[in-house]
Amino acid sequence: xxxxxxxxxxxxxxxxxxxxxxxxxxxxxxxxxxxxxxxxxxxxxxxxxxxxxxxxxxxxxxxxxxxxxxxxxxxxxxxxxxxxxxxxxxxxxxxxxxxxxxxxxxxxxxxxxxxxxxxxxxxxxxxxxxxxxxxxxxxxxxxxxxxxxxxxxxxxxxxxxxxxxxxxxxxxxxxxxxxxxxxxxxxxxxxxxxxxxxxxxxxxxxxxxxxxxxxxxxxxxxxxxxxxxxxxxxxxxxxxxxxxxxxxxxxxxxxxxxxxxxxxxxxxxxxxxxxxxxxxxxxxxxxxxxxxxxxxxxxxxxxxxxxxxxxxxxxxxxxxxxxxxxxxxxxxxxxxxxxxxxxxxxxxxxxxxxxxxxxxxxxxxxxxxxxxxxxxxxxxxxxxxxxxxxxxxxxxxxxxxxxxxxxxxxxxxxxxxxxxxx
Ligand SMILES: *Cc1c(COP(=O)(O)O)cnc(C)c1O
Numbered sequence: 001x002x003x004x005x006x007x008x009x010x011x012x013x014x015x016x017x018x019x020x021x022x023x024x025x026x027x028x029x030x031x032x033x034x035x036x037x038x039x040x041x042x043x044x045x046x047x048x049x050x051x052x053x054x055x056x057x058x059x060x061x062x063x064x065x066x067x068x069x070x071x072x073x074x075x076x077x078x079x080x081x082x083x084x085x086x087x088x089x090x091x092x093x094x095x096x097x098x099x100x101x102x103x104x105x106x107x108x109x110x111x112x113x114x115x116x117x118x119x120x121x122x123x124x125x126x127x128x129x130x131x132x133x134x135x136x137x138x139x140x141x142x143x144x145x146x147x148x149x150x151x152x153x154x155x156x157x158x159x160x161x162x163x164x165x166x167x168x169x170x171x172x173x174x175x176x177x178x179x180x181x182x183x184x185x186x187x188x189x190x191x192x193x194x195x196x197x198x199x200x201x202x203x204x205x206x207x208x209x210x211x212x213x214x215x216x217x218x219x220x221x222x223x224x225x226x227x228x229x230x231x232x233x234x235x236x237x238x239x240x241x242x243x244x245x246x247x248x249x250x251x252x253x254x255x256x257x258x259x260x261x262x263x264x265x266x267x268x269x270x271x272x273x274x275x276x277x278x279x280x281x282x283x284x285x286x287x288x289x290x291x292x293x294x295x296x297x298x299x300x301x302x303x304x305x306x307x308x309x310x311x312x313x314x315x316x317x318x319x320x321x322x323x324x325x326x327x328x329x330x331x332x333x334x335x336x337x338x339x340x341x342x343x344x345x346x347x348x349x350x351x352x353x354x355x356x357x358x359x360x361x362x363x364x365x366x367x368x369x370x371x372x373x374x375x376x377x378x379x380x381x382x383x384x385x386x387x388x389x390x391x392x393x394x395x396x397x398x399x400x401x402x403x404x405x406x407x408x409x410x411x412x413x414x415x416x417x418x419x420x421x422x
Pocket of ligand 1: 165364
């Protein structure tokens, strides 16, 4: 048995998707339509569609939006990476998330979601799904009682991210599974509640939600999996039975991942995933340790720190393929207020934006470049204006996605910004 790390580099050396035994690098295909040798073969292609996700027989390709080889090879490796039977790739993380919920729900049914979500997911659930009769109840899923109380006969999906964006609180996937299993007792197969987890922050290198009890994993390939920040993409990983619906949904709603965007994830993203994340984690720990020792910082949250409040859960849930603790590449910290009580998070980040060479102020995350942002005024402003989360999203809070630069350079730029605003 070869290790997962080796598999992410080589994929299936032989794949029914394409005979590429003479290619060292998988081909980037670029063909919208496919020659069908006979009307019989064309008819067979349509009949088979969506049923070839696990069997490794060569698919009958018809048209790019239905299925196509470069994306298909990426899907095989992604399914492996997440430990699922099938992966279905979409044009962006949001296309994957909307498909994962819409393909499973009907009007009149309900989602229970954690009260803090990626901003666009929050907007999807609260601004768009209600138009189709789908309601979302927001609860703190760290409180399992609250989950049980929010369930109604209409509930079909429990949805969350862990770590939660931006403050990196963890939700216990196994514990939520245990509650949902109890709630599912006595429900028919059509009314079963399924757990959908967004694994974008961790990437499959740091956490595999399917192995912890999730039914479906969604993730943005734009972030850590792609890793280089060149292309948007998203994936839904699930049992083959559910994948048929995701394939059908993708065919008709059309948000498919183009092969030109699948190729860099297959050729650069996944093969370098392990080494990038390990190095970025090493950097993140150094930066977190520096911030924790600086009196101008009120608190630092990084699952790799000894002081992390959910340390035990982090060690249980966030592990790489070899069982090593894998605390991820995201960290969150709160800059203290000034002497007059003024918020210095804004001035701090403005200083970085203007003067830092090694740290870039930008949204997004998981890249080889370190990216910093101010959730209160940027990514989470839509949420904070809609639901009362107490002081969860602090005006002084800063989120950093740690990249591959030398940690000492990142620390120097952070220190310069602190020196400038205090
Ligand atoms: C970025 C992100 C998404 C959306 O992904 P896109 O590829 O930008 O559509 C979803 N969830 C999380 C947690 C993200 O960080």
